[in-house]
Amino acid sequence: MGLEVQFLNSKIKQLLVLTLIFSFFATSLLGFSNSASAAPSLDVKAEAAILVDGDTGKILYQKNVDMMLPPASMTKMMTEYLLLESIKKNKISWDQKTRITEHAHKISQNRGLSNVPLRVDEQYTVRELYEAMAIYSANGATIALAELISGSEAEFVKKMNAKAKELGLKDYHFVNSTGLNNKDLMGQHAAGDANEENMMSARSTAILAFRLINDYPEVLETASIPVKNFRDGTDDEIEMDNWNWMLPELVYGYEGVDGLKTGSTDLAGFAFTGTIKKGDTRLLSVVMKTNSYKARFDETKKLFDYGFDNFEKAEILPGNYQMKDQKTLPVVKGKEKEVKVSTKEPLSLVIKRGEKENYKPKFVVDKKKINKDGELTAPVKKGDVVGHLKIEYKGKGEDYGYLLDGDTKGKTEVAAAKSVEKANWLVLALRGVGSFFGGIWSGTVDMIKGLF
Incomplete structure (x- = not known):
């Protein structure tokens, strides 16, 4: 019994030591984690x-x-x-x-x-x-x-x-x-x-x-x-x-x-x-x-x-970047009906450390370049600027914006990735005829559906 008690006491002591060591490191790691994730405070003693x-x-x-x-x-x-x-x-x-x-x-x-x-x-x-x-x-x-x-x-x-x-x-x-x-x-x-x-x-x-x-x-x-x-x-x-x-x-x-x-x-x-x-x-x-x-x-x-x-x-956007939901813009009076658009230059910004994923691009089209239906009008030349991408912060912290309203340095231009030539008069005429008869056909189908 004496040896067993001594052995048991020895094991209990070892267990207590291991528990204390584990607690120390757990507390240290938790403290480090909290200090790393906490919002930094800054007390500037100036008016x-x-x-x-x-x-x-x-x-x-x-x-x-x-x-x-x-x-x-x-x-x-x-x-x-x-x-x-x-x-x-x-x-x-x-x-x-x-x-x-x-x-x-x-x-x-x-x-x-x-x-x-x-x-x-x-x-x-x-x-x-x-x-x-x-x-x-x-x-x-x-x-x-x-x-x-x-x-x-x-x-x-x-x-x-x-x-x-x-x-x-x-x-x-x-x-x-x-x-x-x-x-x-x-x-x-x-x-x-x-x-x-x-x-x-x-x-x-x-x-x-x-x-x-x-x-x-x-x-x-x-x-x-x-x-x-x-x-x-x-x-x-x-x-x-x-x-x-x-x-x-x-x-x-x-x-x-x-x-x-x-x-x-x-x-x-x-x-x-x-x-x-x-x-x-x-x-x-x-x-x-x-x-x-x-x-x-x-x-x-x-x-x-x-x-x-x-x-x-950090580089937020590379050159020739395309928005997933805005890879093209519609084109009217062109040989093609749409054109691919992408950024002209990469965009680098000063951002909060470790939060790159919280900076999201937003496409802002140049309203002077599109008609009331949101279309570009041919001809469109490769490199024509059609708008810009600005970066919006989606994290939890406060975003103070920029010094100057409308400042372009926190944005990157979006341009046509290729040229779209203007369609000739015959193609435009045939499209017009097609649209006309397409409209009649749609109207007729709607009328027949109405009868039944």
């Missing part, structure tokens, strides 16, 4: 914030995105846009020199603001002033560029508001080219009253940044410069340290960050529009009204980490 895919404008996260807030020096992205547009249109050139007005000179001498000192008896190239604005957020240099482009800052502000509307910004109000409070402009403010400041929502700020980096990607070549000397080798030489401390070489460096614009005033707090590229994915973020210089970068890091951890770029 407003947004994260988007920099290539398509797909919104990945948003908080108070339509609240109007002061953008401070993020305003200068609009000045950059108008400058780069003027250069593209050959209205000004990089090597063009300009003199400095008394107003721009006075502002540039205020070292309580971000500035490079400018002289009224000196000429500066557009490139010098642009680099001072883009790298060092120099306010006097910004005003000098606005005056060069439009003759006066007041006229430039009119262009800013007009361009904002053209670019599709939703909520905005520009009163100066710099983002300063008007009270800091020594009574020479371009628009509004003495205490006004530019206003934009996070969504509008993101739209402006999105258009800037996509229409003029060269802006990032300058925005990514960590430090540069202004007027190197002269008596006016000054070191310009980039205020974007998330550039990889600087204090809060984050690999892949290459822009874009910081901003801070008493009213705005600390704001930042950041952009980063890793592999073939570019993210763009905006945080507005954080409570410290460092906080704006901390909160941006949260957004970037969230974006890369929870989203991935």
Whole structure:
């Protein structure tokens, strides 16, 4: 009995140990499963914030995105846009020199603001002033560029508001080219009253940044410069340290960050529009009204980490893709009565990780290309665009849509896969006769059926 009891006790102990081990691993696996499937939470400590895919404008996260807030020096992205547009249109050139007005000179001498000192008896190239604005957020240099482009800052502000509307910004109000409070402009403010400041929502700020980096990607070549000397080798030489401390070489460096614009005033707090590229994915973020210089970068890091951890770029549709329920469109007056349609190009999007199956294509036909019966009219040429496929998210999470209404970057065109020539008059006539007699025959059959 003693040996049997000892043997039994030994087996019970082994069983208890195995049970504990199994319970430990089961709990660990369950915990892992729950953490993997749970919706990620993101607590961004900013009054407003947004994260988007920099290539398509797909919104990945948003908080108070339509609240109007002061953008401070993020305003200068609009000045950059108008400058780069003027250069593209050959209205000004990089090597063009300009003199400095008394107003721009006075502002540039205020070292309580971000500035490079400018002289009224000196000429500066557009490139010098642009680099001072883009790298060092120099306010006097910004005003000098606005005056060069439009003759006066007041006229430039009119262009800013007009361009904002053209670019599709939703909520905005520009009163100066710099983002300063008007009270800091020594009574020479371009628009509004003495205490006004530019206003934009996070969504509008993101739209402006999105258009800037996509229409003029060269802006990032300058925005990514960590430090540069202004007027190197002269008596006016000054070191310009980039205020974007998330550039990889600087204090809060984050690999892949290459822009874009910081901003801070008493009213705005600390704001930042950041952009980063890793592999073939570019993210763009905006945080507005954080409570410290460092906080704006901390909160941006949260957004970037969230974006890369929870989203991935994937090919949703290949080229020459055909919808299962819409492989053809009917054609009238053609040698063939229908034509195959397929996508012209593959479509890649930033999507939620592990949810590719929840992104479904929807065909949207171009109503201008079809008649009231939904038919194309011959002749149809191979490659003629007949509509587009857009992607709809069918998962459980929230879908925030895109920055811009009607944006085409989250879609792919659908085109005719072959040509359909117009039928000659004889074929069309015979079809007409056939339709006529077919109609009579159908009517006669219906009448006879009615008699019985």
